[in-house]
Amino acid sequence: MSDSSRDTAAGAGWGAAEPGAYRRLLPPASAKISWLDPRLLWAARNGVLASWLGDPTGRTRGRWVARQEAAGAPADKVIRRTDPDRFSFLVIGDPGEGDDPQYAVVPGLLTAGGDTSFAVIASDVIYPVGSADDYGPKFFRPYRDYPAPVYAVPGNHDWYEDLGGFMRVFCDDAPPLPPGPAPRPLTRAWLRSLLWHRPDPADGRHLSEARKLRSAPAQQAVQPGPYWAIDAGPVRIVGIDTGLLGTVDAEQGAWLREVSRGPRPKILITGSPLYVDGRHEPCPVEGGGTVDDIVRDPAHRYIAAIGGDIHNYQRYPVTLADGRVLQYVVAGGGGAFTHATHTIPRVAVAGVTERDFRCYPLRGDSLAFYSRLYGRRLRMPRFFTLTEAEATAVIAERLGIPPTRAPGAPVRVTRRVRLVAGLLGTARRPDRARRFRLPVRKVYTQVFSPGSATYSPPFFKCFLRLDVSPEAVRLRCHAATGNRAQEIAPPVEDEVTIPLP
Template sequence: MSDSSRDSLAGAGWESQKPGSYQELMPERVVNLSWLNPATLWKARNGPLASLFGDPTGRDRQRWVAGQVERGAAGADLAVERDDPDTFSFLLLGDTGEGDDPQYAVVPGLLKAGEGTRYAVLCSDVLYPVGSANEYGTKFFRPYRDYDAPIYPIPGNHDWYDGLTGFMRVFCRAPALPPAPRPRALGPSWWRTLLWARPDTPDDARLDEDRRMRSAPAQAASLPGPYWAMDSGPVRIIGIDTGLLGGIDREQGEWLRRVSRGPRPKILVTGSPIYVDGEHHPCAIEGGGTVDEIVRDPAHHYVAAIGGDIHNYQHYPVDVDGRRIEYVVSGGGGAFMHATHTIPRVAVGGVTEDAFRCYPMRGDSLAFYSRLYGRRLRLRRLFDLTPDEAAAALAERLGVEPTRVTGAPVTARTRFVAGLLGAPPRPHRKRRMRLPVRRVLTRLLSPGSATYSPPFFKSFLRLDVSPAAIRVRCFAATGLREHELDPPVEDDFTIALPGGA
């Protein structure tokens, strides 16, 4: 088995190695998505508009679901029908579709580690920047054309930037929604409608051509709607749609409570992770209550909640009244990398630093961003930190031992760069000037951090299910040939199922 990033620099992908073969999978011409381009930000304006003038997601989601039920494409429980044995495996990845090198670099290792899996679940943001149906060819069908099993996605906020039109046409074959009633003049809804980005009109001929890349009978999949429940072997997988702003409407909340009943062990898949970056985000339900209250209710038998949206891997094993629920972030499927070095020393939900896992490790994240800022600001001699220097600086600031052995000293320069790039402050030290590498970086500067040469620090999950337990492994995708042939395992844990032998 290949070394992981926790074992060596080579395992992280820092040492010079042979590049992978992923570029052979890519189309001849690729337009790299730039989140620093004002035109891209203008296309994705619906999220900020929803924050300012009200979020229409809940209303539109209800219209999509009602249309599916009325035309007989979905039942009341929005069930995905499957017939899986008690012992089987599946893949899970999130935040995939920018259509560039980092997305395609995930594919060879995913095919290797995914051998024998019965399907894949895609959690959050199938497509960037706005989920247009006319971009699914190079950002969904082509990358996964050799994965010979169904793929079941849930939408993320970027899939809602076109009103979910592309997602519903591709995965549910739903016709476009009729226009909503005109809002009252000069009210918040009127201003939102005035500025709102309209969805692209799907080119059905082009879409039919794209579908041929995943047209084998073994790849066939159909979704009842933007959220769904699937009984698979001994478990029930429930996918929810958290829309533009990370909440769910009253109707979906009632559905979630209904399909969560019963003794079958359950895994929640969500576009908005519940534990992320050392914080708890329980996910509000319109009208009262939260998604996490449903997950924690012992009568519902949830064993895990896995979310996308943040583009890295994080794992929080939370004790809930004597039961352990695994809260996971799995958003490293191909889009730009969100920093992990800004995550403070973990102390949330009873989870401490010793039990927390993330990928990339904080030191590798800091080294990545130090090189990015050094290049962008043309100050490489000041900013560039080696992975060992970055790991040592983060270990000092967090008060922990480095995960990967390093002999690098912590100097005034490494302390300065670590603090400036958003690393948590050292114990009992005040936070001084730093570049905006927390909230602003997450919203704007991280999207501009995409690079097109390894290491990429992408990831995906393989879950091996039996009546007694679920083994969960996080595999890395660096873009290097060695790791395509033998993907490194960055985390490996087992969930005991209630009533399992």
């Protein structure tokens, strides 16, 4: 393995590194998504409509599930594989923008994961709205050389066209849903139906041609619906669909409780992480309780919960009251624009402290990355741009923690460095007051950050490899920077071995 970002700045991708070979994989003309384009924002309006006028995801999901069962999908939604007791699989979170950062993940993924039994995509397979015709350049083409099946759980972007493209690709070419019952006039549901974005009737006309890119028999898989379980070797992998707003409907919640029973150790894959950015987000279940209640129940024997949606890597080893340690992981760095980690405060949640917490990119690299973005965007590069050493030093000062990367030559933290760090939303120790800052944590990540994707390394993308044995699961987070060195030997940014009960 090459140096990781925890070892050296070069291991993080900084410096005059040789660019990777991933560009050869890109389509001849790859369209760039601009989240500042009003037309795109209008097409992606369903999440806002659902939050204002009521979320119809649960009812629509129920109709999809009923259709799949009527077509012969197993009622328990369990995929029973014949993997041996020792096998490996990949987790790729939020990949599908179809541009340089997504394709930059592929060479290292094939190097470090080409021998795995299958892969799982955790959330947002396709941006911006999950259209079927986007699957060619954003799914079939980038993963055409991955030799094994790919399963997926949808994210909110896959739901922006009522999950039609997702169901066609992953659920045996499921035909479109017929229109549901018309809502009563002059109600919130009626207004929502008038404004709701629906797929173009011609969408999917290129899907048959795209499928040829992953047409080998060993690459094929059919899943029973948007949520499922996989029995593989000694473990059960449970994938749930958290829809547009990060919640679980009552029908899926009842299934989750049922499929979680039994002695087999379990790993949850979810579109919404349960711990993220130093907070607990337990994911409500319609009718009462939360997904995390189910995961924590000792009778269900979960060992990890891995979620996408947030475009970086984080890990929280939470010790429960009965002494068990559950690994809560954010794994959304598979290709979409990078969410900041330098805005994460000093971690103190559920007994997890800064000593236990892991993230990628490191906070200092995240701050340096965003300082370059703002320098370009505001045409003030000399003021905003911080070196990775300056960013690492000011993060250590503001959070009161040791430098994450072994320090090199001493770095002076100047007033400018402190000012830039504050303007870019760098977290502070809890005893320090907040001052004015540019919109990074909320507005920036929701509006500007998606439009600030970079198309030159380092990208700070990642994927997970999980090696399963009867005794333990070894989880490793591999980095993808877009540089050649990390393609040849994908560095391990984090590693943990989880004993099986």
